[in-house]
Amino acid sequence: MGPQPYVERYVVQGGVFDAIGEASTQLKSVLKMLGIPSDITRRATVVAYEAEMNLVIHAGGGEITASVFPDRLELFVRDEGPGIPDIPLAMKEGYSTATDEIREMGFGAGMGLPNMKRNSDSLDVRSEVGKGTSLFAVIRFPSDPVQQPVKEG
Amino acid sequence: MKLVDVVRFTNAEILYGEELIGAIDVEYAYGSDLMSDVLAFARPGSLLLTGLTNVQIMRTAQMLDIPAVVFVRGKRPQDAAIALASQVKIPVILSRLSMFETCGILYREGLLPCSIPDREV
Numbered sequence: 001m002g003p004q005p006y007v008e009r010y011v012v013q014g015g016v017f018d019a020i021g022e023a024s025t026q027l028k029s030v031l032k033m034l035g036i037p038s039d040i041t042r043r044a045t046v047v048a049y050e051a052e053m054n055l056v057i058h059a060g061g062g063e064i065t066a067s068v069f070p071d072r073l074e075l076f077v078r079d080e081g082p083g084i085p086d087i088p089l090a091m092k093e094g095y096s097t098a099t100d101e102i103r104e105m106g107f108g109a110g111m112g113l114p115n116m117k118r119n120s121d122s123l124d125v126r127s128e129v130g131k132g133t134s135l136f137a138v139i140r141f142p143s144d145p146v147q148q149p150v151k152e153g
Numbered sequence: 154m155k156l157v158d159v160v161r162f163t164n165a166e167i168l169y170g171e172e173l174i175g176a177i178d179v180e181y182a183y184g185s186d187l188m189s190d191v192l193a194f195a196r197p198g199s200l201l202l203t204g205l206t207n208v209q210i211m212r213t214a215q216m217l218d219i220p221a222v223v224f225v226r227g228k229r230p231q232d233a234a235i236a237l238a239s240q241v242k243i244p245v246i247l248s249r250l251s252m253f254e255t256c257g258i259l260y261r262e263g264l265l266p267c268s269i270p271d272r273e274v
Contacts, residue, residue, distance in 0.1 A: 042217065049192065105205070107189070115193050
């Protein structure tokens with residue numbers, strides 16, 4: 001058994017476009033508070049933000065769980081939405097099923113999953129049409145001990 | 154480039170953060186009307202230029218540690234966006250010029266572009 005992670009859980013409501021980003025913003029402040037290096041925090045919040053957009057826009061809501069371990073951060077996102085019929089296609093830049101209304105708000109560029117992949121060290125997406133989607137992303141902390149506190153004296 | 158010079162070169166208006174802009178320097182800029190493109194390509198810490206006016210553009214800026222946002226084409230950000238900007242202390246600037254012209258002027262004056270990585274499309 002490894003050490004117990006620090007866990008944050010966010011429930012994201014579907015269809016509430018104005019709220020997109022609220023959960024990820026909260027996650028960002030928590031990670032900052034925990035002293036996670038800023039580039040790791042940024043990557044993690046980009047992954048969470050893209051996931052949050054998908055939950056609101058496509059999935060009718062869902063849940064984001066962030067677990068902080070000493071050497072990594074894990075994000076688990078799940079929903080009971082319509083599912084993704086073709087994951088490799090959805091992973092392609094520019095592929096989007098968003099409506100014009102969504103696009104006018106600046107979303108739906110078809111960069112969501114590719115952005116999540118780019119900002120994670122590993123990304124696993126599983127989906128069943130009609131049942132939902134789950135996504136598991138890992139972001140590793142740098143192996144050199146940059147965030148070790150400096151001892152004075 | 155100092156943020157005050159960004160305002161001066163583009164003859165822009167400061168909608169929020171008058172007292173903050175004197176202390177801010179930017180080296181790179183990214184212009185886009187697509188939220189995810191900003192997340193994909195804007196270098197952290199670069200100036201963001203956009204025509205999107207909703208609150209999410211400020212959340213996007215916040216996530217990428219963007220020091221200031223320039224709204225182009227005279228598009229005024231929504232009240233919620235300004236409210237969030239003041240909460241997180243990100244200056245908001247309004248340029249009446251087009252995206253092309255605003256970016257063109259800032260490029261001419263020395264702001265650098267964010268590089269777009271080669272990738273499989």
